[in-house]
Amino acid sequence: MEFCPKCKSMMFPIEGSLKCKKCGYVKEKEEAPELVSKATREEREVTVLEGNIDEGLPTTKVKCPECDNTTAYWWLRQLRSADESETRFFKCTKCGYTWREYD
Numbered sequence: 001m002e003f004c005p006k007c008k009s010m011m012f013p014i015e016g017s018l019k020c021k022k023c024g025y026v027k028e029k030e031e032a033p034e035l036v037s038k039a040t041r042e043e044r045e046v047t048v049l050e051g052n053i054d055e056g057l058p059t060t061k062v063k064c065p066e067c068d069n070t071t072a073y074w075w076l077r078q079l080r081s082a083d084e085s086e087t088r089f090f091k092c093t094k095c096g097y098t099w100r101e102y103d
Contacts, residue, residue, distance in 0.1 A: 002027070062090055069094035 002011045004020035011018040011027065018027040057073040064072060072090040079087045088101040 057091075059093065060090075064090075064092040064095065064097055065099060066097040067092060067095040 002018055003009065004011050004023060004025050006025045007020060007023040009020050009022040011020050011025075013019075019025070057075055059071050060074050061070055062072050062074075063070055069092050071093045073093060074088055074090050076086040076088055089098060090101065091098045
């Protein structure tokens with residue numbers, strides 16, 4: 001994150017440069033740091049649970065789509081940007097099937 005040297009507002013990347021939306025100051029390409037693009041969902045690998053670490057997780061009443069058991073462990077993971085809600089995951093206490101809740 002970089003701030004405008006004139007008005008101290010946050011600067012935004014626009015076409016390889018940084019621009020202040022408040023006063024219009026532009027930091028040219030040769031001055032601007034290398035901008036990093038966000039990874040797409042396909043490029044990210046999400047680890048849900050490894051091994052047998054589900055002990056101690058809270059449980060809830062929810063129907064397993066694989067075995068129809070009605071109890072599952074649950075946990076939350078932040079998969080998208082911080083301003084979007086977390087994703088809730090479930091793991092069946094009987095068969096171990098793992099799935100996520102979609103809003």
